[in-house]
Amino acid sequence: MASAADSSAAPLLPPMPSALRQLTIAVERLNAASSLPADASVTSPKGRSTTKPPEQLTSAPPADDDVVPTAELLLQVDALQEQYRRLLELAQEPYRSRKSDPAESSSGGGSRGLEARAESLMAQLEVAVRQLQQGIRSKQAQATRLVLLNALRREAAERRQLVVKMEGILSASRQHVRL
Numbered sequence: 001m002a003s004a005a006d007s008s009a010a011p012l013l014p015p016m017p018s019a020l021r022q023l024t025i026a027v028e029r030l031n032a033a034s035s036l037p038a039d040a041s042v043t044s045p046k047g048r049s050t051t052k053p054p055e056q057l058t059s060a061p062p063a064d065d066d067v068v069p070t071a072e073l074l075l076q077v078d079a080l081q082e083q084y085r086r087l088l089e090l091a092q093e094p095y096r097s098r099k100s101d102p103a104e105s106s107s108g109g110g111s112r113g114l115e116a117r118a119e120s121l122m123a124q125l126e127v128a129v130r131q132l133q134q135g136i137r138s139k140q141a142q143a144t145r146l147v148l149l150n151a152l153r154r155e156a157a158e159r160r161q162l163v164v165k166m167e168g169i170l171s172a173s174r175q176h177v178r179l
Contacts, residue, residue, distance in 0.1 A: 026136050027070070027073045027074060027077055027132075027136060027139075066138045067138045067139065067141075067142045068134075068135035068138055068139065070139065072135070073132065073135045073136065073139065076128065076131060076132045076135065077132065079128060080125065080128050080129065080132060083121060083124060083125050083128060084125065086121060087118065087121045087122065087125065090114060090117055090118050090121060091118065093114060094111060094114060
């Protein structure tokens with residue numbers, strides 16, 4: 001029974017809001033996707049696997065100045081979690097003071113200061129969430145561009161293989177016509 005009283009004495013922070021949690025998951029997915037290695041192998045016309053030279057692998061479209069690095073997005077998520085934690089502590093503050101001294105809490109003078117600080121923290125939190133959303137959107141656009149670029153590279157490689165194959169067939173038919 002003493003353990004139940006001890007566990008209720010320590011206030012538990014409520015879980016993170018679902019919108020903030022979804023943003024965190026999205027950033028983690030983007031980070032995982034950006035760390036996947038690119039497919040560097042291409043099959044030659046004869047069916048053997050060859051590796052592209054490194055200069056072809058690194059030729060990417062010019063980097064946009066808008067794209068936020070993944071590490072910075074993760075730092076923004078950490079900052080959001082910290083701001084959310086401070087907001088929760090601020091929200092719990094009046095309840096802690098009522099338990100310690102009920103006469104002081106009935107005056108209500110400190111609640112206006114708490115409300116002003118809470119509104120300020122919420123405004124900062126909204127700005128930070130907007131910045132994080134903008135960063136995630138830019139990262140998603142970058143990932144989309146990279147996927148499209150890789151698909152175009154694969155298609156170009158397939159077409160080159162088909163051209164080589166057609167040239168071989170054309171060469172064989174020319175030799176057949178000469179005979």
